[in-house]
Amino acid sequence: MAEFMGIPLPVLFGQLLIGLFNGAFYAILSLGLAIIFGLLRVINFAHGALYMLGAFAAFLMGEWLGLSFWVLLIAAPLAVAAFAALVERLLLSWLRGLDPLYGLLLTFGLALVIEGLFQWRFGVAGQQFPMPASLSGTTILGPLILPHYRVFVILAALAVCLLTWAAIERTRIGAILRAATENRPLAEAFGFNVPLLMTATYAFGAGLAGLAGVLAAPVFQVSPLMGTNLIIVVFAVVVIGGMGSIGGAILAGLMLGLAEGLTKVVYPEASNIIVFVIMAIVLFFRPAGLFGKAA
Amino acid sequence: MKTFLTTVAAAALISSAAMAQQDGPVRILALDDLTGMYSGNGGPNTVRAIEMAVADFGGEVLGRPIEVLSADHQNKPDVGSALAQRFIDEQGVSMIALGGSSAVGLAAQGRAGEAKVITISSGGYAPNFSGDQCTPYSIHWAPTTRELARGVAGAVVEQGGDTWYLLTADYVFGHALAKDATQAVEEAGGQVVGETVHPLNTNDMASALLSAQGSGAKVFGMANAGTDLETTIKQAAQMGLSGNLAAMLVFDNNVQALGLEAAQGIRTTTSFYWDHNDASREFGNRIMEMNGGQVPTMGHAGAYASTLHYLQAVESAGTSDPDAVIAAMKSNPITSGIFENASIQENGRVVMDMLLVEVNSPDESTGPADLYEVIATIPGKDLFLPAADSGCPLTAN
Numbered sequence: 295m296a297e298f299m300g301i302p303l304p305v306l307f308g309q310l311l312i313g314l315f316n317g318a319f320y321a322i323l324s325l326g327l328a329i330i331f332g333l334l335r336v337i338n339f340a341h342g343a344l345y346m347l348g349a350f351a352a353f354l355m356g357e358w359l360g361l362s363f364w365v366l367l368i369a370a371p372l373a374v375a376a377f378a379a380l381v382e383r384l385l386l387s388w389l390r391g392l393d394p395l396y397g398l399l400l401t402f403g404l405a406l407v408i409e410g411l412f413q414w415r416f417g418v419a420g421q422q423f424p425m426p427a428s429l430s431g432t433t434i435l436g437p438l439i440l441p442h443y444r445v446f447v448i449l450a451a452l453a454v455c456l457l458t459w460a461a462i463e464r465t466r467i468g469a470i471l472r473a474a475t476e477n478r479p480l481a482e483a484f485g486f487n488v489p490l491l492m493t494a495t496y497a498f499g500a501g502l503a504g505l506a507g508v509l510a511a512p513v514f515q516v517s518p519l520m521g522t523n524l525i526i527v528v529f530a531v532v533v534i535g536g537m538g539s540i541g542g543a544i545l546a547g548l549m550l551g552l553a554e555g556l557t558k559v560v561y562p563e564a565s566n567i568i569v570f571v572i573m574a575i576v577l578f579f580r581p582a583g584l585f586g587k588a589a
Numbered sequence: 590m591k592t593f594l595t596t597v598a599a600a601a602l603i604s605s606a607a608m609a610q611q612d613g614p615v616r617i618l619a620l621d622d623l624t625g626m627y628s629g630n631g632g633p634n635t636v637r638a639i640e641m642a643v644a645d646f647g648g649e650v651l652g653r654p655i656e657v658l659s660a661d662h663q664n665k666p667d668v669g670s671a672l673a674q675r676f677i678d679e680q681g682v683s684m685i686a687l688g689g690s691s692a693v694g695l696a697a698q699g700r701a702g703e704a705k706v707i708t709i710s711s712g713g714y715a716p717n718f719s720g721d722q723c724t725p726y727s728i729h730w731a732p733t734t735r736e737l738a739r740g741v742a743g744a745v746v747e748q749g750g751d752t753w754y755l756l757t758a759d760y761v762f763g764h765a766l767a768k769d770a771t772q773a774v775e776e777a778g779g780q781v782v783g784e785t786v787h788p789l790n791t792n793d794m795a796s797a798l799l800s801a802q803g804s805g806a807k808v809f810g811m812a813n814a815g816t817d818l819e820t821t822i823k824q825a826a827q828m829g830l831s832g833n834l835a836a837m838l839v840f841d842n843n844v845q846a847l848g849l850e851a852a853q854g855i856r857t858t859t860s861f862y863w864d865h866n867d868a869s870r871e872f873g874n875r876i877m878e879m880n881g882g883q884v885p886t887m888g889h890a891g892a893y894a895s896t897l898h899y900l901q902a903v904e905s906a907g908t909s910d911p912d913a914v915i916a917a918m919k920s921n922p923i924t925s926g927i928f929e930n931a932s933i934q935e936n937g938r939v940v941m942d943m944l945l946v947e948v949n950s951p952d953e954s955t956g957p958a959d960l961y962e963v964i965a966t967i968p969g970k971d972l973f974l975p976a977a978d979s980g981c982p983l984t985a986n
């Protein structure tokens with residue numbers, strides 16, 4: 295059997311698939327962060343809490359209303375987006391024009407409050423979230439185990455990322471968005487409703503986080519702390535990709551998932567610091583990130 | 590950032606000067622993971638259990654009121670030992686109840702020992718608490734990885750699961766559990782063929798499970814705990830690998846979180862199950878009434894019983910002087926009845942009978958709190974190390 299660094303290739307392939315699976319979450323989450331930072335100049339520390347909200351929204355709507363997974367996949371992110379729109383209108387909009395540090399502090403505090411409330415209500419133990427029956431199978435190809443749900447998540451995440459990228463780079467709304475990002479006063483002078491655009495953008499970024507939360511629910515813990523565990527890595531991903539770069543966030547997310555997967559095979563002990571090691575190296579050679587433009 | 594904020598908050602909260610040791614309130618500090626991955630098996634319910642013990646004791650001892658304080662060490666050793674030091678210096682606490690990550694408990698136990706403050710670990714399972722890092726003032730109420738591993742490994746190897754692959758959490762508790770499991774498996778005639786060491790609080794265990802599966806081992810031994818264990822069991826079920834799992838340390842709250850469907854059939858060793866005897870049922874029912882039906886773990890029961898035992902020792906010694914109290918704790922009988930045949934060795938190790946339990950299937954269970962069937966009682970004297978062999982400097986010859 296062909297080998298790479300003493301690891302049989304099919305085993306390596308299986309591990310890389312798992313890496314890609316985790317990379318898919320990094321990609322969706324960092325994409326949302328990058329979009330929000332791009333237009334609002336807000337470093338959204340509440341992103342992990344929004345991800346958690348997505349999972350809990352799916353869990354609670356499933357419990358109370360008995361909705362199927364496929365409905366939840368749409369409904370839960372919409373609920374998170376609606377919540378985020380309120381947050382943007384009622385809280386974040388007051389901070390426009392101030393130092394980005396204020397937005398960071400507000401969202402950080404918001405995350406603590408949301409997570410604290412859920413911890414108070416649900417405790418830290420994970421909630422049970424059933425996997426959709428149609429995706430719960432596993433295909434075994436020789437030494438390779440392919441859980442269907444994981445493959446589905448990778449494909450779904452790639453589709454969402456590509457659609458978002460295309461919408462921003464190739465459509466009229468995307469063009470307005472980019473215009474407002476580049477030069478807000480000019481975009482306003484052309485008659486675009488920039489405050490509305492900002493609310494919509496924040497809601498969309500939050501909706502992406504919510505979607506990641508729903509996708510995570512059947513595999514990971516649905517627990518109030520699920521976001522805190524992930525958010526720091528996702529920030530590292532955004533920094534590596536280049537702050538505000540949409541394509542950079544997607545590519546960096548997937549690549550770092552793979553790098554982490556590879557580390558889990560070669561030296562598992564280092565798997566939760568490898569992202570930060572890569573971040574340090576990237577920042578040393580390219581301070582603006584891999585795809586970022588120097589300010 | 591979180592560490593920094595907590596430190597600032599703690600500094601702001603604790604402003605009163607140190608109290609003299611022999612008058613004023615007797616202060617007990619619950620130093621535990623109150624919000625993180627181990628707050629389910631310790632955490633707020635441990636604080637509840639300690640407060641319950643204080644209330645049952647009458648709220649005062651030697652005419653002095655008893656105060657229960659709590660602090661969140663977040664499973665960070667630096668935070669834990671700094672908090673221990675601060676509460677000793679500024680609040681004059683006379684006993685610290687430890688839970689959460691063993692690495693933190695050991696750091697705090699060391700600090701407290703230097704300051705002659707009694708520590709009782711009801712929620713730390715590394716053998717070091719009553720082994721090489723014991724202090725003259727430390728009591729180890731939680732069973733260690735050695736007893737937990739031996740109870741299960743023997744039974745599994747006997748049933749034919751003789752090749753093991755270990756999934757080990759990368760810190761003192763995980764490594765201790767892996768070492769003890771390896772020894773127990775080998776003594777029972779089995780063999781450990783490989784190991785994946787994963788970081789604490791790992792989100793995705795699929796990669797480690799894949800490595801385990803690739804090794805061809807019949808049994809995947811989980812040398813981890815808390816949410817790591819839940820993640821492993823949940824994801825193994827999704828990959829069709831549940832049948833291979835063996836758990837060394839499962840808490841009642843993990844089983845409740847996973848659901849009986851995913852956890853059924855898992856065998857584990859515990860020092861406490863709420864539905865085992867009259868005393869345990871009374872404690873279990875009372876705490877479940879207070880916390881909305883969360884089944885108490887051996888950590889919670891240990892916190893209750895050990896606080897009661899501590900207060901009785903203060904009363905019988907007639908002083909809160911640590912040397913007199915620790916001597917009384919080691920010589921007085923343990924009376925709560927929750928732990929059977931319990932006594933304290935010279936190294937601070939509490940010896941008690943252990944239970945081998947199996948998780949009920951959804952059909953066998955009669956309610957949300959009916960989690961286990963007790964298969965066997967293992968006498969403590971057969972399972973625990975004698976003090977002289979523990980490596981504790983107090984008992985070394």
